Amino acid sequence: MNWGSFLTTQLPTLVVVIVGVPAVIVGYIVAGEFLVRRLPDAARPSVRPWLWVGPALFFVAAFLVVPAILTAKASLETSKGDFTGLTNYARQLGDFPSGGAWIAIRNNVYWLVLYTLFVLAFGLILAVLFDRVRYESLVKSLIFMPMAISSVALGVIWKFMYWYQPPGQIQTGTVNAILTGLLRTDPRIWIQDPKVNNFAIIGAAVWGITGFAMVILSAALKGIPADLLEAARVDGAGELTVFRRVIFPLMMPTVVVVGTTLVIFALKAFDVVYVMTGGNYDTDVLANRMYKLLYFSGNTGGAAAVAMILLAAVIPVLIFNLRQFRAVEARR
Amino acid sequence: MASVTYDHVVKRYTADVTVVKDFNVEIQDKEFMVLVGPSGCGKSTALRMLAGLEGITEGEIRIGERKINDVAAKDRDIAMVFQSYALYPHMSVYDNMAFPLQMRHMPKAEIDTRVKNASRILGLDDFLQRKPRALSGGQRQRVALGRAIVRDPQVFLLDEPLSNLDAKLRGQTRIELQKLHRDLETTFIYVTHDQVEAMTMGDRIALMYDGVLQQVGTPSEIYDHPANLFVAGFIGSPSMNFVPVTTSNGTAKGSTFEVKLPKPIGEKKGTLGFRPEALTDRAVEGGSTLEMKVDVVERLGSDQYLYGQVGGDQVTARVDPRMKVASGDEVRLGLDIRSIHVFDAETDKALL
Numbered sequence: 101m102n103w104g105s106f107l108t109t110q111l112p113t114l115v116v117v118i119v120g121v122p123a124v125i126v127g128y129i130v131a132g133e134f135l136v137r138r139l140p141d142a143a144r145p146s147v148r149p150w151l152w153v154g155p156a157l158f159f160v161a162a163f164l165v166v167p168a169i170l171t172a173k174a175s176l177e178t179s180k181g182d183f184t185g186l187t188n189y190a191r192q193l194g195d196f197p198s199g200g201a202w203i204a205i206r207n208n209v210y211w212l213v214l215y216t217l218f219v220l221a222f223g224l225i226l227a228v229l230f231d232r233v234r235y236e237s238l239v240k241s242l243i244f245m246p247m248a249i250s251s252v253a254l255g256v257i258w259k260f261m262y263w264y265q266p267p268g269q270i271q272t273g274t275v276n277a278i279l280t281g282l283l284r285t286d287p288r289i290w291i292q293d294p295k296v297n298n299f300a301i302i303g304a305a306v307w308g309i310t311g312f313a314m315v316i317l318s319a320a321l322k323g324i325p326a327d328l329l330e331a332a333r334v335d336g337a338g339e340l341t342v343f344r345r346v347i348f349p350l351m352m353p354t355v356v357v358v359g360t361t362l363v364i365f366a367l368k369a370f371d372v373v374y375v376m377t378g379g380n381y382d383t384d385v386l387a388n389r390m391y392k393l394l395y396f397s398g399n400t401g402g403a404a405a406v407a408m409i410l411l412a413a414v415i416p417v418l419i420f421n422l423r424q425f426r427a428v429e430a431r432r
Numbered sequence: 433m434a435s436v437t438y439d440h441v442v443k444r445y446t447a448d449v450t451v452v453k454d455f456n457v458e459i460q461d462k463e464f465m466v467l468v469g470p471s472g473c474g475k476s477t478a479l480r481m482l483a484g485l486e487g488i489t490e491g492e493i494r495i496g497e498r499k500i501n502d503v504a505a506k507d508r509d510i511a512m513v514f515q516s517y518a519l520y521p522h523m524s525v526y527d528n529m530a531f532p533l534q535m536r537h538m539p540k541a542e543i544d545t546r547v548k549n550a551s552r553i554l555g556l557d558d559f560l561q562r563k564p565r566a567l568s569g570g571q572r573q574r575v576a577l578g579r580a581i582v583r584d585p586q587v588f589l590l591d592e593p594l595s596n597l598d599a600k601l602r603g604q605t606r607i608e609l610q611k612l613h614r615d616l617e618t619t620f621i622y623v624t625h626d627q628v629e630a631m632t633m634g635d636r637i638a639l640m641y642d643g644v645l646q647q648v649g650t651p652s653e654i655y656d657h658p659a660n661l662f663v664a665g666f667i668g669s670p671s672m673n674f675v676p677v678t679t680s681n682g683t684a685k686g687s688t689f690e691v692k693l694p695k696p697i698g699e700k701k702g703t704l705g706f707r708p709e710a711l712t713d714r715a716v717e718g719g720s721t722l723e724m725k726v727d728v729v730e731r732l733g734s735d736q737y738l739y740g741q742v743g744g745d746q747v748t749a750r751v752d753p754r755m756k757v758a759s760g761d762e763v764r765l766g767l768d769i770r771s772i773h774v775f776d777a778e779t780d781k782a783l784l
């Protein structure tokens with residue numbers, strides 16, 4: 101790059117972005133408000149919100165709804181664009197239990213259950229315990245830190261953590277170093293051994309997201325008035341009973357929201373798997389399968405079918421999550 | 433049912449934040465003790481140390497003969513009503529009241545009997561299945577009381593339980609609480625910042641200011657013989673009149689008047705205190721008289737308050753409503769010397 105191309109091509113772009121985008125936004129608002137003001141008084145309150153959500157709706161439609169419809173169409177066609185009915189779905193869902201997408205589906209179920217439960221459990225335990233320690237915000241920041249790491253870096257880090265050397269050699273992977281050094285057992289092949297590798301990968305992902313659950317649950321915990329807990333103690337409840345009978349029920353709505361969010365994360369799982377195994381050694385998940393079908397096999401129909409299966413799994417959770425969220429808000 | 437003893441109790445949060453200082457009180461079994469003082473003086477802290485919700489920095493607290501410094505809150509057998517009521521929002525009224533009994537592993541049938549009994553006493557029968565959210569403030573307050581009375585505790589603690597109620601309900605509940613105390617025959621410790629509540633409800637009153645216990649006594653002892661200037665000013669409404677004086681032998685000299693004292697005090701600077709009702713529209717036998725310039729007259733039917741000045745000092749008088757006065761008048765008022773107080777100008781302690 102040189103100054104010439106900067107001045108002739110990039111600078112104009114920069115100016116358009118800095119000046120043009122705000123100008124368009126302001127223009128839209130001013131023109132919209134101008135038009136809304138012309139309306140009869142009674143109509144205005146119902147029209148004005150549409151003016152303001154309009155841009156968001158437009159972008160959601162352009163980047164989500166339309167592609168979703170196109171994907172649905174593609175899932176019913178061959179890679180060349182000929183209609184084939186449900187053939188793509190039949191291929192993905194045939195040959196139970198090890199053909200088609202079944203390994204990926206099984207692994208997504210692992211993710212769904214283990215990832216969600218462990219993150220919730222750790223998040224809850226950490227939130228409750230850290231609520232009682234001296235340097236709460238410091239410790240919480242530490243746990244939250246992995247959230248700041250990109251999933252790719254997280255995958256790389258954990259690949260090193262799980263690194264394997266044959267028995268007798270020096271273990272450079274932290275996990276195997278602990279196994280051989282402290283527990284005096286043989287090292288394990290964490291990433292390639294199909295008996296453990298899914299759990300190893302899920303463990304890495306859990307490490308990465310626990311801070312998120314902890315922070316949200318901790319906020320919910322802090323929202324419980326202290327005198328409720330004091331009342332329970334005076335009423336004769338021990339700390340565990342206080343948690344079980346007062347704290348947990350009051351945190352339940354938040355637990356559900358975090359839980360369903362995690363379920364969606366689990367269904368969408370891709371990055372950690374992609375980095376750590378590329379979906380090999382029986383660790384594939386639906387999102388990675390879709391990616392591979394599309395870019396390695398050029399099987400657009402198959403990829404679209406997997407995407408639709410994933411969508412079908414996510415939508416109920418999404419609706420439930422939105423309802424729950426509204427219920428929590430309404431209770432405030 | 434037990435007595436409660438605070439023995440040289442201190443609460444310190446940090447080296448230089450001491451919120452309760454050398455607190456000593458003995459509360460008798462079945463007594464209704466009111467802990468009163470202005471907001472922030474350490475009343476709640478004193479109560480919470482007894483409940484086990486705050487640590488005790490120094491000294492000891494005993495329930496009966498048992499020292500409870502190191503006993504966990506749940507094992508102290510105390511019931512507490514919080515200012516915010518602290519009802520469990522996710523439990524029905526019934527479960528709120530049953531909770532402390534469940535914690536004691538009481539049989540279901542027994543719990544049911546007790547909860548039904550409490551709800552009958554408190555008029556909560558129709559609300560047992562409701563959540564606290566669906567109750568009015570007064571009803572919530574009753575549930576909080578119910579949760580405490582089902583238990584038959586050793587001591588009953590109430591931290592400003594009436595302050596979230598409207599004036600009318602507060603008056604009613606005050607009376608009901610006294611009835612409840614009589615029926616339960618349990619030690620009550622009641623915290624309030626409202627001197628009217630203290631005067632009307634307490635068997636005895638413990639008055640705190642700035643973390644220090646100022647005086648303990650029956651309402652009439654505290655009203656008639658305040659131990660110091662602060663107590664004198666805090667109890668009674670409108671509050672006691674204070675006028676700077678110089679005493680010598682049997683008299684106290686103010687700026688424009690002289691008052692005979694019931695018993696001689698040495699040569700001292702002090703503050704003369706007398707309640708508004710110690711002033712009357714006619715001279716009192718053996719008493720003194722004050723010339724008052726009336727600024728404002730307030731007629732309340734049963735009473736008449738005169739706000740004005742004696743010499744340069746603000747004075748309030750409560751006189752017979754039939755006395756004819758208008759603002760701007762100069763009136764001569766009698767002062768009953770049996771109800772005057774003199775406080776040391778330096779120590780604020782009562783000299784009479």
Ligand SMILES: Nc1ncnc2c1ncn2[C@@H]1O[C@H](COP(=O)(O)OP(=O)(O)O)[C@@H](O)[C@H]1O
Pocket residue numbers: 445449451469470471472473474475476477478
């Ligand atoms: N955790 C704390 N740390 C430091 N000071 C506190 C703490 N809790 C209460 N205080 C102080 O203790 C004093 C007494 O509080 P409190 O007992 O609640 O007063 P009251 O109930 O008489 O209004 C107040 O000045 C308050 O600011």
Ligand SMILES: [Mg+2]
Pocket residue numbers: 475476477591592
């Ligand atoms: Mg208080």
